Amino acid sequence: MVEARIPHSLQEALILMSQATYTIVNGATDLLVQKRSWSGTIPKFSQPPLYIRGLKELDYICERSGMLEIGATTSLETILHHPKTPKILQHIILTMASPAIRHQATLSGNIQNASPAGDSLVGLYLLDASIVLHNRHHERVISIQDFIVDVRKTMREADELITKVVLPIDKFSQCAYTKVGPRKTDAIAKVAFGGLIDIENDRIRDIRIAFGAVYKTVLRSRKIEESLMGKDRSAVPEMKHVLLEGYASLIQPIDDQRSNRWYRKTTALNLLEAFLDSISR
Ligand SMILES: Cc1cc2nc3c(=O)[nH]c(=O)nc-3n(C[C@H](O)[C@H](O)[C@H](O)COP(=O)(O)OP(=O)(O)OC[C@H]3O[C@@H](n4cnc5c(N)ncnc54)[C@H](O)[C@@H]3O)c2cc1C
Structure with missing residues (x-):
């Protein structure tokens, strides 16, 4: 049996992650497909799930020091409609899944999933995005190119959470x-x-x-x-x-x-x- 955790703050999440290894569950739109069971029983997690999607302090998109910062639990739909979101990322998000999935899915989930076909990644590479990670004691900032090392492999350590993605403000003409x-979207x-x-x-x-x-x-x-x-x-x-x-x-x-x-x-x-x-x- 695995015990699920629902932290109420980023600090509580990081403390839990310093004590045990969890499967981070954000929008769960990748995870529930990957962990589904065909018999219709509940999904199987080998590590206890840590639900972060409810962490309000990571649900934001704002301009700071000339850069756009996107918190890790912000939905793709919120990013799509923000006036400062770079055009290339807006075009990409419009081709991702369906509005219902986009209200639930996050950028940080697409990044950590690290699929070669992950749509947002094309935009994040083009924009030279930085990934910000926290564990209980420190913060690391890594470029997207360095963060994704192979198919479904990233530089994230087990006790680290992606807390935000940082992008330059759009300057491209x-x-x-x-x-x-097979279809324009939802494929x-x-x-x-x-x-x-x-x-x-x-x-x-x-x-x-x-x-x-x-x-x-x-x-x-x-x-x-x-x-x-x-x-x-x-x-x-x-x-x-x-x-x-x-x-x-x-x-x-x-x-x-x-x-x-x-x-x-x-x-x-x-x-x-x-x-x-x-x-x-
Ligand atoms: C019907 C359907 C259609 C889809 N269409 C597309 C599509 O067109 N294009 C596309 O690219 N994807 C698509 N997806 C996949 C998925 O929706 C995206 O990859 C989405 O961005 C994942 O975000 P999430 O928050 O749901 O991630 P989750 O499923 O919660 O997590 C995905 C992975 O990231 C990890 N993770 C999540 N957040 C963090 C964090 N903050 N820190 C550390 N690790 C974290 C999780 O542990 C897990 O390994 C589709 C999925 C479905 C079900």
């Missing part, structure tokens, strides 16, 4: 997000593509490109992005071939029940090509 799945991505550009007087000041579901984590190459920085947008067509080849050598999809390697790679490169064409137009 153009953003693109395409999720390819897991076969492949996803996201791009951000900041252009001034036809010069590319900043450009970011990320792919979901084609690698063990979200795929982003700073080296390739840097080759475009400072270039005039009219230079993109002649660079396109090299850029496509560069990403083709990095993309390593798998075959699974949703799609196959060939489809994923071809589609990812087609989406990239359409994005590059949109820059020079």
Whole structure:
């Protein structure tokens, strides 16, 4: 038998986590699927569940010191409708699940789940999000790229809670997000593509490109992005071939029940090509 805990404050949650190992239950929209039992009996947890979704002190979204801070129990639906939420993240959340699930699901749950097809992750990689973790004694801040280390593996220690996600305020003039799945929403991505550009007087000041579901984590190459920085947008067509080849050598999809390697790679490169064409137009 496992004993569930429902802490009433962050401090109480962290004290409990310093004394035993728990399964953190936030919106439970991933966990209840992963732990379901086909016989219809209640889900089985090997470690006692610690329910954090009711922690009001982690339910917020606010601007602080020029950054956007999103508390760990804030619902995706609240993030979607906040005026400061970066456009790319709004586009992405609109493709995630259904409104009912989005009222329950959280960003921190999507992050800790660390699926290569986790939709919000494409946006968080593009925005260089930071993940803030607390245990009873200290705080750690880790970039999303360092935090997610492999398929469903993160740097979180058992006694640590993700307490917030920190994002820069939106500065990009153009953003693109395409999720390819059996339906426009309420479906897991076969492949996803996201791009951000900041252009001034036809010069590319900043450009970011990320792919979901084609690698063990979200795929982003700073080296390739840097080759475009400072270039005039009219230079993109002649660079396109090299850029496509560069990403083709990095993309390593798998075959699974949703799609196959060939489809994923071809589609990812087609989406990239359409994005590059949109820059020079
Ligand atoms: C019908 C349906 C449709 C879905 N559609 C999509 C979709 O389109 N795209 C997509 O990406 N996902 C989708 N999902 C998956 C899920 O909704 C998201 O991953 C969601 O963001 C998970 O958030 P949660 O709060 O429910 O996480 P939970 O299920 O509560 O937790 C997920 C994992 O994160 C851990 N965790 C949660 N919060 C914290 C924290 N603060 N600190 C440390 N660890 C934590 C948990 O222990 C668990 O391992 C769907 C799920 C369902 C049921």
